[in-house]
Amino acid sequence: MRDNPERLAWIILFISFFICIALAVSVPLGIRYYLLHAQVVQRVALEVQRPPLSIRLPGRELPLSVTEHHNEVPERTLVTTAATAGRLVCHAPKAESPIIAIAQLYDQTSLLLLSARSPRFALSKLPHQVNLEVQRGRVRITVANENSRATVVEVRTPYGMATLTEGTYWINVGENGTEITVREGHARLTAWTDKGSLTLGPEQRAVIDSEQWRGPLPAARNLVVNSNFALPLEHGWTSYSKDIQIDGEPGGEVLQTEMEGRPAVVIERRGEGHAETGITQHLGVDVRDFSLLQLHLLLYIDEHNVPVCGYLGSECPIMVRIDYKDYDGTDQQWLQGFYAVPDTATPGNPPFCVTCGIRNDHIRVPADTWYSYDSENLVPQLSQLGRAPAQIKSITVYASGHTYRAAVAEIELIGQE
Numbered sequence: 001m002r003d004n005p006e007r008l009a010w011i012i013l014f015i016s017f018f019i020c021i022a023l024a025v026s027v028p029l030g031i032r033y034y035l036l037h038a039q040v041v042q043r044v045a046l047e048v049q050r051p052p053l054s055i056r057l058p059g060r061e062l063p064l065s066v067t068e069h070h071n072e073v074p075e076r077t078l079v080t081t082a083a084t085a086g087r088l089v090c091h092a093p094k095a096e097s098p099i100i101a102i103a104q105l106y107d108q109t110s111l112l113l114l115s116a117r118s119p120r121f122a123l124s125k126l127p128h129q130v131n132l133e134v135q136r137g138r139v140r141i142t143v144a145n146e147n148s149r150a151t152v153v154e155v156r157t158p159y160g161m162a163t164l165t166e167g168t169y170w171i172n173v174g175e176n177g178t179e180i181t182v183r184e185g186h187a188r189l190t191a192w193t194d195k196g197s198l199t200l201g202p203e204q205r206a207v208i209d210s211e212q213w214r215g216p217l218p219a220a221r222n223l224v225v226n227s228n229f230a231l232p233l234e235h236g237w238t239s240y241s242k243d244i245q246i247d248g249e250p251g252g253e254v255l256q257t258e259m260e261g262r263p264a265v266v267i268e269r270r271g272e273g274h275a276e277t278g279i280t281q282h283l284g285v286d287v288r289d290f291s292l293l294q295l296h297l298l299l300y301i302d303e304h305n306v307p308v309c310g311y312l313g314s315e316c317p318i319m320v321r322i323d324y325k326d327y328d329g330t331d332q333q334w335l336q337g338f339y340a341v342p343d344t345a346t347p348g349n350p351p352f353c354v355t356c357g358i359r360n361d362h363i364r365v366p367a368d369t370w371y372s373y374d375s376e377n378l379v380p381q382l383s384q385l386g387r388a389p390a391q392i393k394s395i396t397v398y399a400s401g402h403t404y405r406a407a408v409a410e411i412e413l414i415g416q417e
Contacts, residue, residue: 038120042100042128043091044073044113049371053105054080069369073113080110081137087372089260090116090130092146098261100151101130102142104372109137114156119149127152134178139171140372143185144261159208160191167202168228177209181219183412189215220292220416223285224395227412229256229263237265237279245273252277252399259300259407260370267318267398268302268405274315278398285392285415288327292416293378293389295320297397299338300370302405307343309362313353315401316362318408322378323394326387334382336375337362370409 046055051067058076073079079088087104088111091097100118105111114131127150132141134157143153145166153164155171157178162171167185171178180187182200189198191208198215200206203222206215225236233239233256241251252269254277259266267277287293297320304317316337324332335358342364343349352359358381365371382389395413399406 035121036124037126038124039117040093040120041075042093042116042118042130043071043097044116045089045091046070046073046079046086047089047369048086049366049369050083050085053084053086054082075113075115078110078112079105081105081107083107085372087370088113092128093118098146100128100144100146101153103132104140106138106374109139110135111139130154132156134171134173136173141169141171143167159210160189163188177207179205179207181205183219183222220294220414223283223392223413223415224281224411228410229265232256233265233279236281238281239279241275241277244275249273249275251275254279259409262409264300264407264409266405266407269399270403272402274401276398276400278396280394280396282394283392286390287392287415288388288390289417290379290415292414293382294414295322295336295373295375295378296410296412296414297373297408298370298410299365299373300407300409301338301340301365301367302407303367304339304341304401304404304406306401307341307345308339308349308351309337309353310401311349312355313337313350313362314355317399317401317404317406319398319400321396321398322392322413323396324382324389325391325393326384327390328387329390330387332357332382332384332389334358334378336360338365338371338373340365340367
């Protein structure tokens with residue numbers, strides 16, 4: 001090389017040229033890759049509905065008891081319920097923080113938040129991604145797309161994995177298998193054993209265990225039309241305000257709106273004396289061959305000025321009534337009330353409706369928090385005096401009292417023949 005400086009110069013020149021070309025190509029490609037694939041962590045909140053919940057934070061061996069909301073839940077956090085309930089809410093990392101996924105945890109459930117990430121830049125076409133692991137128990141998962149960006153939720157269980165797109169799903173993990181039900185949307189299921197994959201559509205379910213697939217199977221169907229208020233309220237529902245006790249006092253209002261980025265119906269009134277405001281839907285469904293009827297509500301109580309549900313137990317800020325006929329053709333009713341304000345007086349207002357034929361204890365729910373209610377099988381409860389229900393006539397959700405403000409986002413009556 002020293003004897004031939006020209007050759008050395010040419011070698012250095014070619015090396016420099018190729019380095020320049022490599023940098024000219026790799027730097028823009030690297031920047032493009034970063035813009036398309038860079039991710040940020042979503043804000044995940046834990047809402048406590050029936051305290052206390054148990055959480056185990058990453059890097060800690062001992063769990064913590066939680067009685068209040070947590071607005072920043074890190075990845076790798078394990079949430080466990082006993083006779084309690086709560087929900088994980090995933091927000092897209094934007095100024096308005098739209099909700100993109102919700103995991104409702106029921107009794108005796110363990111859920112691990114593996115990761116929750118979104119693209120850093122709007123240029124990226126990747127979806128919002130949430131990865132969960134349901135170790136045991138029952139979880140209801142709602143997946144929502146955010147404007148033009150999709151959301152994908154992957155749920156791992158001891159027996160397989162489900163990839164969920166926009167919709168609503170039930171995941172039930174027991175000792176002998178995993179049951180996955182699609183209410184709305186589509187789910188792609190993959191078993192850990194070599195059984196391939198399975199796609200479920202709306203109103204379908206499947207069971208995965210250590211030995212076999214079972215599915216797609218028919219799911220129990222929702223008898224309520226427009227149950228999540230995605231369509232205008234007039235599609236299936238009728239609003240009303242009645243029984244205004246004092247002349248000149250206002251009735252209540254029913255407003256269809258959005259709360260936390262999801263459709264909801266707000267029922268509100270400010271006044272003196274009694275008034276009832278609500279929404280009702282005619283069903284007219286023959287249920288004589290039904291073995292299962294289950295009510296699902298997602299409700300929110302903002303305020304009410306009558307402790308519990310009034311001195312007769314009939315003025316709840318949220319009450320649901322199912323009107324039905326029994327086998328003898330007799331009209332019957334089933335009611336369930338919800339309240340947030342307790343009664344500190346002794347004796348206080350009764351915990352059930354005194355004037356109603358069905359005296360289910362009212363349920364106290366936390367104020368200013370979405371509360372998910374799922375009943376037991378209603379068929380035995382509706383079978384009064386040995387007469388089973390024959391036809392569900394209607395379902396009504398209403399508020400009753402003086403001043404109240406409450407909301408409902410989901411009303412489902414699930415039936416299985």
